[in-house]
Amino acid sequence: MLTENIIKTLQKIVGSENVDCKKSSLLVYSYDATPQFQSPPDAIVSPRNTKEVSEIIILCNKHHIPIVPRGSGTNLSAGTTPLEGGIVLLFKHMDQILEIDEENLTITTQPGIITKDLIEFVESKGLFYPPDPSSMKISQIGGNINENSGGLRGLKYGVTRDYVLGLEIVLPNGDIIRTGGKLAKDVAGYDLTRLFVGSEGTLGIITEATLKLIPKPETKKTMLALYQDLDAAARSVSAIIANRIIPATLEFLDQPTLQVVEDFAQIGLPTEVKAVLLIEQDGSPAIVEKDMNKIADICRENNAVEVSIAKTYEEAEALTTARRAALSALARLKPTTILEDATVPRSEIANMVKAIEEIAQKHHVKICTFGHAGDGNLHPTCLTDIRNEEEIERVEKAFEEIFHKAIELGGTITGEHGVGAMKSAYLHLKVGSAGVEAMKQIKHSLDPNNIMNPGKIFAKSERKRVVVAR
Amino acid sequence: MLTENIIKTLQKIVGSENVDCKKSSLLVYSYDATPQFQSPPDAIVSPRNTKEVSEIIILCNKHHIPIVPRGSGTNLSAGTTPLEGGIVLLFKHMDQILEIDEENLTITTQPGIITKDLIEFVESKGLFYPPDPSSMKISQIGGNINENSGGLRGLKYGVTRDYVLGLEIVLPNGDIIRTGGKLAKDVAGYDLTRLFVGSEGTLGIITEATLKLIPKPETKKTMLALYQDLDAAARSVSAIIANRIIPATLEFLDQPTLQVVEDFAQIGLPTEVKAVLLIEQDGSPAIVEKDMNKIADICRENNAVEVSIAKTYEEAEALTTARRAALSALARLKPTTILEDATVPRSEIANMVKAIEEIAQKHHVKICTFGHAGDGNLHPTCLTDIRNEEEIERVEKAFEEIFHKAIELGGTITGEHGVGAMKSAYLHLKVGSAGVEAMKQIKHSLDPNNIMNPGKIFAKSERKRVVVAR
Structure with missing residues (x-):
């Protein structure tokens, strides 16, 4: 819980109209597009600029208050569920395109812009921003960057990571850093840009991005x-x-x-x-x-x-x-839709599709499969009902087998949806316990108090995907 | 200096024929392609496999012995000079292509293979590996990955980073981890692959890589x-x-x-x-x-x-x-050739070329300029003589002004050559002191004893590029 004092300080930083503690709002931001996860924040805060973001993070770091940066909450890995309460950070005031540079083929933007709005703006100039997650009608660019979103054009054009040239980031200690730039080549130190792309809001807060554009295909x-x-x-x-x-x-x-x-x-x-x-x-x-x-x-x-x-x-x-x-x-058919994105080398697509069918049959669950076949990125989707505990148990088992199969075929537990809270218990399957340990060391080095989106990527235990209550 | 005991242990690990402490060898490996930097290692060690690399790193970590992984030493930032002595690690026994996968368009290789040999092998299959550093006739893929090498085809095809899909890495604690894979999409945790690409051997040792190939242009x-x-x-x-x-x-x-x-x-x-x-x-x-x-x-x-x-x-x-x-x-003309790669947004190429000319005139130094104009990645090259201390002083001043100008134009201190020892004193110009601090924290989290290529990327002081003696 936030103290009266902290709420007053937050109000002083962003204006009282930008701190929302209404019970109905806390309920709205207690979940995202991922089923089975729900946990309310203590406040929803909407900063107006990078300086305010820095002041918020310094306050939270001092008092060990969790911060969950959130775009439109369309992620499918419980990446923006405030599992440990704290503050949900919205970017509704930071949603502007700052510049399109037609000579260097770049666009510089704030995180809050809707992906499709950015894509349409870019295309109106005869240019092209390829990453097109299925949620692009409502997702925000900041969310896409934090999740390293893919999409339908990934096979030929790559994913969000391949188009992020530079970032403005507020670190957990309040420092504001700028990485990269309008540069095709830059090897000045570690590649912080790409470390932050796909870091799921666990390392800091992205407040600005410079993205690469290409000529629009004829x-x-x-x-x-x-x-x-x-x-x-x-x-x-x-x-x-x-x-x-x-x-x-x-x-x-x-x-x-x-x-x-x-x-x-x-x-x-x-x-x-x-x-x-x-x-x-x-x-x-x-x-x-x-x-x-x-x-x-x-x-x-x-x-x-x-x-x-x-x-x-x-x-x-x-x-x-x-x-x-x-x-x-698919979501219209049954009360609960659980969508996965286990990914395999594309040569293994046939084996993976067959394995998914067999696993679904074995556990008597209904799984529909669609996805980005060219990327080996399938989305087996289970139609179920969260109230049917016995069935959910079987769904869990089926997905666990699907993860193991993907790894066995040289694949990964998540191609484009992220680890979030949903797959943290499975991360070691892909990267090994030594890999998880290395990632944790990096996390701890930048965010020693674990205020940035805690409970994501790293599992507290081998807990499976179950309803989380606080 | 290495103790008798440590040398014996190294010999036990890799075989005595693969531990070289001859004075003439130490001299050979005391420098790389970068002028003005020289410092001998204590031994040159050539492991035969990943397990041996792990045993070496565990030994060195225990005794705080520096390790400098080295390809062909063609880098131009004093990235492989053993500034603090210790071991130079060679990959002459780990130079095999392990697999070309024509269905998934990948090649898996050990680090020691010559870049051009890999490129020619790939092209013989009708496929294409675009990164083509000018040194590719002698450079090794492992070096290219550690330096995130660019080349002439960077404008259209990107740099080494854009083609590394997965790595086998030996961490300073001896853990062997595998990142990525034959996967177009993979968001399982932090992007360790791209953190290690361009990390200049300061975070661990790359022992295997899976690279992305594309169809060869007709x-x-x-x-x-x-x-x-x-x-x-x-x-x-x-x-x-x-x-x-x-x-x-x-x-x-x-x-x-x-x-x-x-x-x-x-x-x-x-x-x-x-x-x-x-x-x-x-x-x-x-x-x-x-x-x-x-x-x-x-x-x-x-x-x-x-x-x-x-x-x-x-x-x-x-x-x-x-x-x-x-x-x-150019190197034939004068005893010393100092080549830079300050990089600017391509819209600033004209301004940068003009600035380089003016700066050269001002300091009465001879600078020739060539480079990858499409990338904004120029290589102003100074023809000088290291024995002429007064002239070298002016060269230093001229390059410092070039760095500042590049930053002023929205550029970077290094586009493709890396920071190494040569530019560590200038890193803060690009990423700010908060950025340097964040990078140091990451380095310390993975390599707390600073055994991996010490003295690179991070400056001990504001020391300029001068001859280093031990």
Whole structure:
């Protein structure tokens, strides 16, 4: 609990209108997009500038008060649940694009801007910011950076990390540092920029970012390849890459996912097939034409029952929008939707899809699978009901087996959603206990009082994903 | 000094033939490619595998013996000078490619392989490993990773960091950890991979790396644009990018550099012009054709006096090989060659080139400038004589002013050569004293006894670049 005095000091720093302790607000910020985790903060604070952020962190560091920086809370790893109370930090006053530099191809922005707003602004200048997490309509750039968000264009263009050139960071001791810059090359000391990207708000607070832009691809084409055999779809993915073609997007949806997405989006998706690949290529018209023809051939050679290229921009947009809505669509079916993102080398996609099916059957749980096949980044999604304790127990077991399988295949426990509170108990599976220890040492060196988003990344025990109550 | 006992233990670990304490060897490994720094190690040790590396580091950590991991010593920041003695670690027994995975487009290698050998092997499979430091004929991949090496293709393809997917690392406590993997996406905890890339051997020892490959571009064209005006050349660089074209290579050479390179390479380079841009584009033939025509137009519009495209592969290779030889060519002129790599946003290239000229004139020192103009990464190179103390004093002053100018223009003190011992006194100019402090905390958390490459990155004092004697 925050003392009266601390709340008064916070009010003095940010203005009383920017400190919210209403019970209803604390409830709203007690959870994020991740099911099964809930715990209220003691206050919600909205600083107006970096100086205020620094004053807040100094106050909290002195009194050992947890700080949870939060964008739109769309993360899927309980990364912004205030598990140990304290302050939720919002960036609603720090949501401005500060500069677009068309000569150096950079954009400098505050953390609170909505990802899609930034992308649209950039595209209006003929430039391109590729990272496109499915939540981009509501997610904030600051959240994307803290989570190192991926998206549908990761295969060809990489993830958020690959576009962060520089950061302004407030460290737990209140120091304000600037890393990187508008620079294609910079090796002045350790790469703090990339250490902070994906650090899930556990090392400090990002208050500004300079992002790399690239020229906007001239054109884009979108294709659906339909399969009556999951394995054939997976083999197509490998064959496309083995043929030295890197599509912009290479998504996989299984039949159960297709059915709910079509039910939700009503755009005429095929629901009678076992799996679909959604494939996009972008670039100059000649290259796109050539690649798409070659990809169509490869899909057919690998037993696609049908291959169709979207005829209009609108038709193509409808397809990718429907894919992005997969989670929302699935979430309508059952009270609780648990979505995972175990990731494997792309050559193992077929094995992973098969393993997920077998594990689901073994534990009698319903798992739909879709995801970024080209990245090996699948999202097996379990439709369940949190009130059914016995079933949740089986879901836990199934996901644990999925994690182990991913690791066995050379993969990771999380491709783009982060560790958060949800997967902290599994981190050692990927990086080993020595790896966890090294990460903890780094965390402790920058945040000795553990005020930054405590309870995330590092497990207190081998606790599994269960409802957390304070 | 190492005790008899420690040397015996080292011999037991790696075999006595792999512990070298001969005076002549200690002299050889007392310096690297950086002038003005020399200090002998106490032994040169060549482990045969990761387990031996771990045993060595445990021994050294116990007895506080410095370890300097060294590739071919081609770095230009005194990054591998054993300033505090101890052990130089060589990777001559750990120089094998372990696997090329054509389905996942990765190569897994030991650190000791020569960069160019790896590149040629990869290209023989129709794949491409873009980072191409000028030293690639003799540099080792392990050194490239530790220095986050850049190269001529950085503008379009990025630097070493962008191609390191996973590492095996031996930490100072002897723990062997594995980061990343054959994964396009992985957010399991902090990004240790990228923390270690560019850490200059100060955090641990890299014993294996998995690198990302991409399809080899179908074709490539090479162009020279000649200028009688440095500013026109710099404006062309900005105009090319502003026209949304990202060439594979965009190099700048001034007249003094051109003259010595031509004298060295004898390939008919124009020596009567003030500056040259060497431009390459790669990709599909249609795109390359289109881009090169557009680039030629842009150069002419910006007052290029001549634009010529290499007619054959051999002619093109001769041009880039000559460019890569710039440092060797310059080094023939005077006893001492000091090469810098202050880097600025590319929009500031013209200002930076002008500033370098003015600073050289002011201090009466001879500075030739060449470098990766597209990256804003210039290599002003001073031809001097280390025995002329008065002149060296002026050289120091000139470079200090160049650093300050680069920072003033939004740049950095080092784009691709690293901080090493040479620039440690200037690191705070780029990252601030709070930034240096944060980096020191990370260093201390992983290497509390400061055994890993001590004296690098972090300055003991504001000591300038002078000859170091023990």
